[in-house]
Amino acid sequence: MPTPLPSRPGTVRSIGGFTVVDLVIVLILGILATIAAVGYTQVTDHATTSASAAQPRQLAETVPAAAPSDSAPLLDGALATSALEEPHGMQINDPLAAAAPWAPLSTAGTSDDAALADSTPAPAGEPTPADEPARARTAFGSMWVWDNSLTPDQDNRGTGYAAADPQTLVAFARQNNLSQVHIAAPWVSDEGPIAAWMDETTTALHDAGFEVGVLGGDPGWLDDPSLAVTWTLDAISTRPVDYVELSLEPWTLPSWNTDRVGTVERWEATMDAVKAALPTGVKLALDAPYWLATTPAPDGGTLFDAVLERADALSIVTFVDHAADFDGIIALSAPARTAAGAAGIPYMVGLETDTPAVAGGAAFTFYDDGGDALVREAELVGEALAGDPLYGGVDVEHYRAWRSLLGMS
Incomplete structure (x- = not known):
């Protein structure tokens, strides 16, 4: 060591x-x-x-407590600065806002307890989240059907849309819980193959429990109301028809701007002629854009008054792609809905599903928003108007475009 x-x-x-x-x-x-x-x-x-x-x-600070509420009171005076117009006379204040429909924020950031609650199965017999689209469809009340299943070879008035056969129409109307269907009747619809299709289609829908209307209109009839009467009687014929859905659209005529007084008088005379020709038990339903309720009439009041004085039912055409905000369906239709309520006239609210080219722009149609957006916004309208006994649901323009929106042939 x-x-x-x-x-x-x-x-x-x-x-x-x-x-x-x-x-x-x-x-x-x-x-x-x-x-x-x-x-x-x-x-x-x-x-x-x-x-x-x-x-x-x-x-x-970043997540709203709830979806936007009914903004109908915001409409008063909102149309004073309206600038945009589309073929049906739709007017909005802000096309950018109209092109971006409101959608609820995602549920990211919710607590574990909330997530657990969402994953808990619903009691037997109660709807689950997966049932929501089907439940929302109760917001729909009617639709315009402009097509038929006849080919042009069968009848030169045929549109060749196979899904417009009677039984497919009935199935679609049932699927979407509709109460009414407007079937377009061409000129002289009581003759030729189109007459057989009209008979079969109106009968099938009526037997299935739907109210059935014949649909049509031409601004040119204002020059000769007897043409409107002839079309009406041919369209009704001996079919089970509950109402005539008349869409005249005089505001598309050049005279609407050059001779408003005379055009309104001819419009009123045409509506009067059709109403007087209707047989007992057949109602007159009129398509009317929402802005008529805020447009002064030449003799006082508003142009919507001329509609209310003659209509047994209304479709308040409000071609906008979102329900909430000052320029949404609920707010824009408010004056017309209020006037209809004061007159005791039942009504639906018309929404568009056709292409932007047809509608006059993406802001006026749900075509580019999709079927889920249509269901969601229609249900928001239904929730806002749930207390109004005169409201009959959303009226969808139109059958073929709606099917296309849903990815159906």
């Missing part, structure tokens, strides 16, 4: 193989490590506590 060397004065003493300096350094490092650990724990606890306290406030 080696003999340890004698220490010299001023030399650090070795203890157990370590010098005193070594031990001092180890001790200092241990103290510093302890201090660092305590500080890290305090900083972490503080950060966690701060984040937990701030989170509710941050969520409250």
Whole structure:
């Protein structure tokens, strides 16, 4: 065993193989490590506590408590600055807002308890989230059907849309819980193959429990109301028809701007002629754009008054692709709905599903928004108007475009 060397004065003493300096350094490092650990724990606890306290406030500032509420009162005066028009006379204030329909925010950020509740199966007999689209379809009341299943070779008035055969129409109307269907009747619809199709289609729908209307109109009839009467009587014929859905649209005539007084008089005379010709039990339903209720009539009141004085039922045409906000379906239709309520006239609210090219722009149709958007916004309208006994649901323009929107042939 080696003999340890004698220490010299001023030399650090070795203890157990370590010098005193070594031990001092180890001790200092241990103290510093302890201090660092305590500080890290305090900083972490503080950060966690701060984040937990701030989170509710941050969520409250970024996530609305509920979907927009019924904004109908906002409509008063909203049309004063209206500028855009589409073929059916739709007018809105802000095309950019109209082109971006309101949609609820995602449920990201909800608590674990809420997520657990969402995943809990519904009691037997109650609808589940998967049933929501089907439930929302109760918001629909009717639809325009402009097509028929005849080919042009069979009848030159045929549109060749196979899905317009009677039984497919009945199945679609049932699927969407409709109460009415408007069937377009071409000129002289009581003759030729189209007459057989009209007979079979109206009978099938009527037997299935739907109210059936014959649909048509031409601004040119204003020059000769007898043409409107002839079309009406031919369309009714001996079929089970509950109402005539008349769509004249005089505002599409050049004279609407050059001779408003005379055009309105001819429009009223044409509606009067059709109403007088209707047999007992057949009602007159009129298509009328919402803005008529805020457009002054030449002799006082509004142009909507001329409609209310003659209609047994209404479709308030409100071709906009969102329900809420000052330029949405609920707000824009408010004056017309109020006037219809005062007159005691039942009504539906018409929405568009055809292409933007036909509708006059994407802001006026659900074509580019999809079927889910149509269901969602129609249900929002239904929820807002649930307390109105005169409201009969959404009237969809039109059958073929609606099927296309849903991805159906």
